[in-house]
Amino acid sequence: MMVEAENLVKIYKGNIKAVDGIDLKIGKGEIYGFLGPNGAGKTTTVKILTTLLKPTSGTARINGMDVVKEQERVRRIIGLVPQDLSVDDDLKGIENLELQANFYGIRKDEARRKAYELLELVDLYHAKDRYVSTYSGGMRKRLDLISGLIHEPEVLFLDEPTLGLDVQTRTRMWEYIERLRKDLGITIFITTHYLEEADRLCDRIGIIDRGRIMVEGRPEELKRSVGFDVIYILADDPEPLKRYLEGAVNVEILEDRTLRFSIKNSEEYIPDLLQKIYQAGIKVKRISIQKPSLDTVFLKYTGREMREEESREDVMRTMRSIRRAR
Numbered sequence: 448m449m450v451e452a453e454n455l456v457k458i459y460k461g462n463i464k465a466v467d468g469i470d471l472k473i474g475k476g477e478i479y480g481f482l483g484p485n486g487a488g489k490t491t492t493v494k495i496l497t498t499l500l501k502p503t504s505g506t507a508r509i510n511g512m513d514v515v516k517e518q519e520r521v522r523r524i525i526g527l528v529p530q531d532l533s534v535d536d537d538l539k540g541i542e543n544l545e546l547q548a549n550f551y552g553i554r555k556d557e558a559r560r561k562a563y564e565l566l567e568l569v570d571l572y573h574a575k576d577r578y579v580s581t582y583s584g585g586m587r588k589r590l591d592l593i594s595g596l597i598h599e600p601e602v603l604f605l606d607e608p609t610l611g612l613d614v615q616t617r618t619r620m621w622e623y624i625e626r627l628r629k630d631l632g633i634t635i636f637i638t639t640h641y642l643e644e645a646d647r648l649c650d651r652i653g654i655i656d657r658g659r660i661m662v663e664g665r666p667e668e669l670k671r672s673v674g675f676d677v678i679y680i681l682a683d684d685p686e687p688l689k690r691y692l693e694g695a696v697n698v699e700i701l702e703d704r705t706l707r708f709s710i711k712n713s714e715e716y717i718p719d720l721l722q723k724i725y726q727a728g729i730k731v732k733r734i735s736i737q738k739p740s741l742d743t744v745f746l747k748y749t750g751r752e753m754r755e756e757e758s759r760e761d762v763m764r765t766m767r768s769i770r771r772a773r
């Protein structure tokens with residue numbers, strides 16, 4: 448196992464239980480996602496796993512090495528990209544990487560070779576001699592991403608690597624992160640509160656809420672565990688269709704005459720159903736299948752909606768920026 452934790456607990460001063468008994472087992476080469484709302488305990492867990500914070504109780508190991516007892520050895524094989532930007536605006540791209548390399552005691556020529564390779568990997572080679580203050584938000588994030596890699600770690604920790612980026616830039620970041628795994632073969636631990644990010648990028652997800660992992664699994668598996676797909680069928684006359692919906696639940700004709708129902712294994716169910724409908728001479732105009740999303744998964748296991756948290760946070764951010772602008 449590359450990352451292992453047993454019953455990790457962190458209680459901050461003031462009796463705040465930020466992490467409340469977390470177990471982890473992450474294999475080599477995996478992209479593991481910690482998905483949870485603000486304050487769930489993601490950053491605290493990352494800080495413990497990266498030796499920056501001691502757990503109140505419990506143990507954690509990186510590639511078999513204890514994060515408390517073998518701190519120095521652990522630090523050599525991990526990379527961390529913290530939640531807040533870590534690169535220096537007043538330095539050039541290449542200088543930032545060389546600074547990192549120096550910190551790790553890497554020889555100058557070796558550092559430069561590695562830096563160029565990483566810059567190429569995230570399409571920043573062309574901007575290596577520019578000051579970071581001239582970079583776009585996406586470029587900074589990419590530099591951030593590789594600054595945690597100069598010492599060739601085996602595990603990379605990314606704490607909300609796409610926080611605040613626009614949707615398009617975020618999608619590109621996912622491609623770069625996937626590329627890192629593919630080209631460097633590293634294990635990646637990523638925290639996020641973006642459902643799409645966890646869904647699209649991670650091999651496995653742990654949904655974390657109030658310091659606990661509520662459920663863990665592959666995105667597909669988690670979505671399937673919710674149970675049903677929702678099907679919408681638009682036909683001239685939906686009424687006679689009802690007769691063919693064997694095994695379907697929540698069958699309903701909506702106001703716009705669309706027939707809606709829920710069914711397990713819709714991939715197998717729908718072709719059969721269509722066959723029967725055509726044979727009966729009924730014409731279907733439109734059909735759509737809504738697969739369960741991580742939203743529904745989050746709701747099922749935490750009893751709360753993740754989107755609410757997300758939108759509330761967006762509102763807060765907007766309000767802050769309005770206040771600043773005044």
Ligand SMILES: Nc1ncnc2c1ncn2[C@@H]1O[C@H](COP(=O)(O)OP(=O)(O)O)[C@@H](O)[C@H]1O
Pocket residue numbers: 459460463464465483484485486487488489490491492
């Ligand atoms: N240094 C600290 N002292 C006291 N409480 C903290 C500290 N850091 C975080 N917390 C609290 O611990 C909880 C988890 O925080 P954090 O790990 O930052 O969550 P996340 O990264 O998921 O947003 C929150 O309630 C937060 O307010």
Ligand SMILES: [Mg+2]
Pocket residue numbers: 489490491530606607
């Ligand atoms: Mg955090």
